[in-house]
Amino acid sequence: MKLLKKGDINSMAQLANTPERTQFIDFIGPYYEEKLLLVTTAEVEQDINVLTDLIKLPGRIGIQRGIFISEVFDEILSQNDALQRKIFAMINPSLHIAMVRKQRLSGFFVEQNHFNYLAATREGYESLKVQPIQLSHQPVFYGFSRAAYSAEKLMQIKSVFDANTAQINTILANYGITRSIQ
Numbered sequence: 001m002k003l004l005k006k007g008d009i010n011s012m013a014q015l016a017n018t019p020e021r022t023q024f025i026d027f028i029g030p031y032y033e034e035k036l037l038l039v040t041t042a043e044v045e046q047d048i049n050v051l052t053d054l055i056k057l058p059g060r061i062g063i064q065r066g067i068f069i070s071e072v073f074d075e076i077l078s079q080n081d082a083l084q085r086k087i088f089a090m091i092n093p094s095l096h097i098a099m100v101r102k103q104r105l106s107g108f109f110v111e112q113n114h115f116n117y118l119a120a121t122r123e124g125y126e127s128l129k130v131q132p133i134q135l136s137h138q139p140v141f142y143g144f145s146r147a148a149y150s151a152e153k154l155m156q157i158k159s160v161f162d163a164n165t166a167q168i169n170t171i172l173a174n175y176g177i178t179r180s181i182q
Contacts, residue, residue, distance in 0.1 A: 001021070001066055004024070004025060004143065004145045005024040005025075005145070005147070006145075006147060007145045007146075007147025007148040009145065009148075010144065010145055010148040010149065011142060011143060011144045011145065011148075012142070012143050013031075013140075013142050013143075014034065014111075014140045015027070015140060015141050015142070015143040016034075016068040016138055016139075016140060016141075017030075017139070017141050017143075018068055021143065024145065024146055024147065025143040025144065025145065025146065026143070026144045026146055026149070026154050027141040027142070027143055027144075028141060028142045028143075028144065028154075028157060028158050028161050029139065029140070029141035029142055029161070030139030030140055030141050031140065031141065031142065031161075031168055031172070032139070032140060032172055032177055033137060033138065033139050033140070034111055034112075034113075034136070034137070034138055034139070034140045035111070035112040035113075035135075035136065035137045036069055036109055036110070036111055036112070036135040036136040036137075037109070037110055037111070037112050037115055037130055037131070037135065038054075038061070038107055038108075038109055038130075038131040038133050038135060039107050039108060039110060039115060039128040039129065039130050039131065040057065040106050040107030040128065040129050040131055041100055041103075041106060041107065041127075041128065041129065042127050042128065042129050044057060044058070044106060044107065044129060044131075047131060047132050048131040048132070048133045049131075049132055049133055050133065051072070051073060051076050051083070051133070052076070052080070052083070053133070054083055054086055055080075055082050055083055055086060057086065057106040057107065058106055059103065059104070059105055059106035060085075060086050060087065060088040060104070060105055060106065061086050061087055061088065061105065061106060061107050061108060061109065062088050062090055062093070062095075062096040062099060062100075062105045062107070062108030062109070063087055063088065063089050063090070063108065063109045064089070064090060064091075064093040064109070065089040065090060065091050067109065068136075069109065069135055069136050070135065070136045070138075073135070073136075088105060093108070093110070096108040096110070097118075097122070097124050097125065100124075100128070101124060107128075107129075107131070109135065113175065113176065113177050115130075116176065117175070117176070142161070144157065
């Protein structure tokens with residue numbers, strides 16, 4: 001986010017539109033709704049139904065650094081030291097599975113479509129348990145740095161996005177993603 005804020009990165013995809021981010025990002029979209037899951041090792045017998053249940057996990061939970069789960073999650077996390085100690089923020093979320101295999105993590109947060117793809121194409125994901133907790137189901141956007149783009153250029157980009165909604169839907173469908181936002 002720091003690079004986007006400074007204009008060192010022009011744009012990013014799959015961003016949650018938060019009040020803090022609207023100070024330096026213009027959002028276009030949404031282009032689909034993201035659902036975050038908590039997946040754990042199959043050895044985790046208890047179901048995780050609410051955020052405070054995360055404390056019951058035997059190990060830490062991986063999370064991609066900078067990811068926005070929800071305002072409720074952020075609030076509970078800021079007020080709960082035990083939960084803060086359970087969270088392990090990582091730059092590279094592809095390392096989550098390796099850390100689960102080495103028993104360094106009990107589980108991790110992951111976007112549902114990405115998890116489904118990984119479970120179908122990569123070893124190790126099929127044995128993970130998807131927990132019943134409802135974490136986040138929110139629209140995601142393309143974000144454009146205000147430091148990198150003029151208001152006029154952003155209007156042009158938005159008009160291209162709006163004019164190509166059908167093509168965007170086709171591309172998403174090729175990856176098994178149904179765009180529930182029109």
